Amino acid sequence: MTAMNQPFLSASGLEKTFTLHAQGGQQLAVMRGLDLRLAPGECLVLSGRSGIGKSTLLKMVNGNYRISGGSLTLHFNARGEDDGRLELAGLPAQAWHVLRRDVIGYVSQFLRVVPRVSTREVVMEPLLARGCEAHEARQRAEQLLARLNLPQRLWELAPGTFSGGEQQRVNIARGFIAEHPLLLLDEPTASLDAANRDVVVSLIEEAKARGTAMLGIFHDQDVRDRVADRLLPLEQYMGTASEETP
Numbered sequence: 001m002t003a004m005n006q007p008f009l010s011a012s013g014l015e016k017t018f019t020l021h022a023q024g025g026q027q028l029a030v031m032r033g034l035d036l037r038l039a040p041g042e043c044l045v046l047s048g049r050s051g052i053g054k055s056t057l058l059k060m061v062n063g064n065y066r067i068s069g070g071s072l073t074l075h076f077n078a079r080g081e082d083d084g085r086l087e088l089a090g091l092p093a094q095a096w097h098v099l100r101r102d103v104i105g106y107v108s109q110f111l112r113v114v115p116r117v118s119t120r121e122v123v124m125e126p127l128l129a130r131g132c133e134a135h136e137a138r139q140r141a142e143q144l145l146a147r148l149n150l151p152q153r154l155w156e157l158a159p160g161t162f163s164g165g166e167q168q169r170v171n172i173a174r175g176f177i178a179e180h181p182l183l184l185l186d187e188p189t190a191s192l193d194a195a196n197r198d199v200v201v202s203l204i205e206e207a208k209a210r211g212t213a214m215l216g217i218f219h220d221q222d223v224r225d226r227v228a229d230r231l232l233p234l235e236q237y238m239g240t241a242s243e244e245t246p
């Protein structure tokens with residue numbers, strides 16, 4: 001087996017149960033027994049009906065949701081960078097901070113806006129956090145914003161008042177700028193027009209070519225067909241909470 005066939009991310013028997021503290025500690029079993037292998041340069045697309053647990057899985061991989069059971073593992077040796085496996089269940093907060101800076105990028109559906117921070121700075125920030133020179137980060141940010149057709153007059157403004165599609169493009173630029181080896185994509189094209197969807201497809205293809213492993217959710221069938229190397233249907237891994245819903 002070549003290094004490219006080794007997974008960069010794997011899950012085995014992964015489980016997620018939410019405890020609803022506001023509702024008397026009621027347990028909501030969303031996922032059980034999920035297995036996956038994601039290789040460098042591969043885009044695996046999560047499929048399944050609304051509420052099946054697609055975003056939940058991305059949030060577990062990003063460390064936003066605690067892992068309830070099973071294992072979720074990064075394999076650094078698959079990229080020839082380091083010899084080792086890193087188990088993500090139970091990692092301390094500081095380790096997640098470093099992982100999100102250097103390893104795991106996340107394009108969420110909605111931009112989390114910090115007031116008074118300009119669009120250009122929002123996009124530059126992941127590179128600056130890694131110690132990249134400001135002029136280089138600025139150049140990369142501007143290239144991406146231009147590619148995503150965000151008008152230059154908006155670059156100096158904080159994106160809080162931008163339209164949904166404009167905010168999504170800022171989010172995409174911020175997510176792709178740091179070229180993390182693992183990228184999580186939660187409906188990155190949901191609010192975009194056809195021309196900008198094409199730009200995102202190109203960004204994904206380029207990321208694949210440099211060996212980025214991607215786990216994504218794409219409701220747009222056309223985009224999904226263009227970017228997916230494989231689909232992972234989540235129905236087979238649903239917990240009892242989903243079985244109760246028609």
Ligand SMILES: Nc1ncnc2c1ncn2[C@@H]1O[C@H](COP(=O)(O)OP(=O)(O)OP(=O)(O)O)[C@@H](O)[C@H]1O
Binds near residue numbers: 048050053056057241
């Ligand atoms: N923080 C949370 N607390 C409690 N339950 C949650 C939480 N986050 C998600 N859930 C529940 O987990 C289930 C899966 O939700 P999730 O958002 O992962 O679904 P999805 O497949 O991404 O849906 P959609 O396609 O509609 O976005 C849902 O029943 C949801 O109510």
